[in-house]
Every structure is written in structure tokens, then in C-alpha cells.
Amino acid sequence: MKLQGFYGRDKTNIKSSSLRALVKLTLFPSDFSSYNVYMLTHDMIRRCPKVELHDHLDGGLRPQTIIELAEKYGISLPEKNPEELRKWFSRGCRQKSLSLYLETFSITTAVMQTKEALTRVAKEAMEDLAAENVVYAEIRFAPALHLQKGLNLEEVVTAVLKGLDIGGRENGVQFGLILCAMRHEKPESTLEIAELAVAFREKGVVGFDIAGDEYGHPPKKHIQAFQYIRSKNFNITIHAGEAFGVESIWQAIQICGAHRIGHGVRLVEDMVCEGMAIKKMGSLSHFIQDRRIPMEFCLSSNVGTGAVESLEDHPFPLFFKNSFRVFLCSDNRLMSDTTLTKEFEIAVREYGLDFKDIEKITINAMKSAFIHHDRKIKLIYDVIKKGYADLRREYGLD
Numbered sequence: 001m002k003l004q005g006f007y008g009r010d011k012t013n014i015k016s017s018s019l020r021a022l023v024k025l026t027l028f029p030s031d032f033s034s035y036n037v038y039m040l041t042h043d044m045i046r047r048c049p050k051v052e053l054h055d056h057l058d059g060g061l062r063p064q065t066i067i068e069l070a071e072k073y074g075i076s077l078p079e080k081n082p083e084e085l086r087k088w089f090s091r092g093c094r095q096k097s098l099s100l101y102l103e104t105f106s107i108t109t110a111v112m113q114t115k116e117a118l119t120r121v122a123k124e125a126m127e128d129l130a131a132e133n134v135v136y137a138e139i140r141f142a143p144a145l146h147l148q149k150g151l152n153l154e155e156v157v158t159a160v161l162k163g164l165d166i167g168g169r170e171n172g173v174q175f176g177l178i179l180c181a182m183r184h185e186k187p188e189s190t191l192e193i194a195e196l197a198v199a200f201r202e203k204g205v206v207g208f209d210i211a212g213d214e215y216g217h218p219p220k221k222h223i224q225a226f227q228y229i230r231s232k233n234f235n236i237t238i239h240a241g242e243a244f245g246v247e248s249i250w251q252a253i254q255i256c257g258a259h260r261i262g263h264g265v266r267l268v269e270d271m272v273c274e275g276m277a278i279k280k281m282g283s284l285s286h287f288i289q290d291r292r293i294p295m296e297f298c299l300s301s302n303v304g305t306g307a308v309e310s311l312e313d314h315p316f317p318l319f320f321k322n323s324f325r326v327f328l329c330s331d332n333r334l335m336s337d338t339t340l341t342k343e344f345e346i347a348v349r350e351y352g353l354d355f356k357d358i359e360k361i362t363i364n365a366m367k368s369a370f371i372h373h374d375r376k377i378k379l380i381y382d383v384i385k386k387g388y389a390d391l392r393r394e395y396g397l398d
């Protein structure tokens, strides 16, 4: 059976039955090995070395930590029991309600208004990532959301870096910090965050991002900040093509100079597909593929916020199998009730990924990191490739 999929610029096309059908086809391709399904257990996927490049600090707190910090700072919570609180945080994702999803961030940011709290949350993030065998992580957050109790921007960033450093050193996880500005803020505030990011480049900050609601807030409004970052030879990733279409991705790359794209799921609207084969690409898709522009895909988050209707609608396997530089990230572990291990488990289950694919995705991510080339090469050869080779031997996969 031949399936035709056409992705025009109409938002509804990503939800088309053609895409659903073509992705379904890949769930059980003819060469799909039940051996892989059998072998790739949760524990094995957890033990695979991983690289996390899209993880929001205020989206990954432990429920118990939120409870303790809220009690200390007199903040009321909707639930007192950690498990109930965890469920409360992920209800937006379960109900596919973006407003419920976003509402929860007011609680996590409320408990992160002191140096101690910021350091603790950052340190615990490193511990939690280490438990998933993440070997390198880029954590991001918006410093301007943590000034409610009188800290200044420098103090906020310093406190987070301290926690990442302690947690990273104690658990053997290397890290970089990305500072986010918010799309709805004034361009002057965005420039201030861009300057802050560059000022901390020797202390662990590796890049700059702009997050928040895409609709009505085009990144080009903040062009001065992006020009500043580029003039300083620094790194840019932009949340784009999640809620808004191809135009948003084009603007992020060609106007703002993004080196990576956060999500970018709607690039699929710039293609004509037949089954898993891309028959025709628009010039932006070609540019992204040719220049190896990395895209940070977050499966659970994209479904939970409604950017993609379901896992089987997600274009990740299409991009991956057609040699785009894509990889998996968890976005907001708490709100999406996920971990990087879970994201890979989903991809194994839904898209038939095998062990080799997990390694390739991890190397894709490591190549796309914002640290310097020599460190990346060292991590790829000494840690990632070695780790996969060891596991392959242990599990008899050679």
C-alpha cells in the first residue's frame, strides 16, 4: 500500500490522517526485529549513556522538594502529598491543555526565589539526570523569573551554576547552562539577558534561548539581542515551530541566527511525503538538513501541549530516518511526567528504534551541544561510544 502525505502550510495538516497512517507504517516496518523489543528493556535503555539538551530547570523539580521549599517560604500548594502533587503537575499534559500545563510553572518558580532554593534545585536536577545515565546536560531557565525576593540577575545565575557544578561533579555529569529570555517581554529585557549570558560564558553558560508563547510574539521583535549574541560569537537556540508554523522556524534561523531549534515539529509542513520517504522538500527543509541544523524533539511534551496530536502523529521518526540532525529531549520532566529514559522508551515502542538508533541519536545530540569542539569529541569517543560498546558486549549485541 502506498500512502501519500502532503504537508502544506496549513496548521491542520500535521494532524492529517496521512501522517498518522505513514507513521503507523513505521511502527512495524518489514525489517523490524522483535529481538530489539525484547532486548531493549527499561533498565537497558536507562543504562545507555545519554545527552540532554532541552531541559527546563523550573520544569523538572522533585515534588518532595517543592513541598519542603513551599513550607519553608509559606507558599500554598494544591496538594501536600508528593505523589498527588506529581499528578497535579502533569494533569495539563494528560488533558492536553496548554493553559493547565503552563499554569503549574507559577508554583515551581515561586519556590525558586532564593539562592539556597536555586542551588538545591539545580543540584538535584544533576542528580536526577545522573540516575538516567545522562553524561552531558544543557539545562535552561529564565533568570528574570527569579527576582521576586530581591535577588539580582547575576545572583540568580551564580546560584544555579553553583548547584549544577556541585551536582555535576558529585555525579559525573558535565553540563552547560542556557539562559532564556521570554518572547512576551520587552526587547530591552531580552537584550539584558543576552548580555548576561555572554558575561557568564567562562563560568558555565553556553547559550541563549527565547521561550514562551510563539503566537503574536515573533522572535524578530528581539533582533537586537540576537545580533548581540552573534556579534560575540555565542550560541543561540530558539523555541520555534511548536505552536506556530514554518514561518516561525524560518525566522528563528534566517533572521535571528539560531544554531539549534527547540521542537521544530512543524517543519513537516514544508515537505511532501510518501510513506517514510520525503518526496519533496521546501528550501527551508533543505537548508536545515544540508547545514545539519539540530532540532531538539520532546515527544511527551509535544503531545501534552497539543503541538502534535498523538505519538503516532509525531514527525520525529520521519526526520530521523531521513538524516536530519534530530535527537530526543525531555523538556519539562515534572509537567510531562517523563525522563529521558522514558522518551527513548516511547521512541523504541512507537517507532521501532533499536540500540544502534539510540546511540546515533545520542551522538547527534552531543555533536549539537554548545560546548567547544574538543570537549565534545572527548565525550563522544571516551564516554558515549565507549559506554555503548561496553553495553553491547555485556548484552551480547556484537
Ligand SMILES: [Zn+2]
Pocket (backbone or CB within 6 Å): 054, 056, 211, 239, 262, 331
Ligand atoms: Zn522548552
